[in-house]
Amino acid sequence: MDMHWLSDKGHTITGIELVEQAVHQFFDEAKTTPAIQQEGAHKRYTAGDLTILQGDLFTLPAEAASCEAWYDRAAMVALPSTMRQAYVNQIHSLCTPGSVGLMITFAYPQEQMQGPPFSLPDQEVSALFADRFQVTLLETVQLEDEKQRGLSELTSSVFKLVRI
Ligand SMILES: C[S@@+](CC[C@H](N)C(=O)[O-])C[C@H]1O[C@@H](n2cnc3c(N)ncnc32)[C@H](O)[C@@H]1O
Structure with a gap:
């Protein structure tokens, strides 16, 4: 809900989440189908101004966000x-x-x-x-x-x- 609220305010949002099922649930609830791209050990899910990087925060390279x-x-x-x-x-x-x-x-x-x-x-x-x-x-x-x-x-x- 917070990500949607911030996005509605005009910001480009990137969330980071380890659990793939939680990422799917997020986009299912938003009734959007994200584009999915593998980036090293992470998967980038994008729908409009909303992105979720699925994977471990601790191994995310600095340039990814x-x-x-x-x-x-x-x-x-x-x-x-x-x-x-x-x-x-x-x-x-x-x-x-x-x-x-x-x-x-x-x-x-x-x-x-x-x-x-x-x-x-x-x-x-x-x-x-x-x-x-x-x-x-x-x-x-x-x-x-x-x-x-x-x-x-x-x-x-x-x-x-x-x-x-
Ligand atoms: C308590 S939940 C909070 C989720 C959300 N921020 C909220 O307020 O509803 C913590 C989340 O951090 C994720 N998480 C834990 N370790 C992580 C890691 N190393 N990298 C990315 N996400 C992680 C968990 O899968 C979980 O979804």
Whole structure:
């Protein structure tokens, strides 16, 4: 839905998704038939201004996307903490200098729930990005409804991350 919304605003959108079935489902729901092209280890699905690169984000070559902006909803928080530095490195290589990212995270006492989503505290976002991105915490909200999961506290933060 977010990809369609951004596309309707006039942007050219590239999504990256590992699971082929999810890519097919996306285009089926949009009632469009994409053109499909194999590019090395990835498949490029294109329909109008919407592209999805199917394959592993971590092996995507820098020139495959060259984004001026990026949006992370439920992506970094879906990765175990051991993969976070590699994720930051890959975002850095796929985006041009000055590009702006919007990232939504969750934070909760990790011992109270097995991820995903994994807890990604605000301080860790700063520690991981700050040497190569300008980090601005735009907002943090308490998610009261999610306490049904047995969590004593759950917050969601939204970051603006500008690649230096
Ligand atoms: C929690 S889902 C979020 C999907 C979407 N952003 C949303 O908000 O609905 C995380 C997605 O990341 C994909 N994913 C996980 N590891 C990946 C990787 N290495 N490369 C590309 N996609 C990956 C998963 O297949 C899954 O669809």
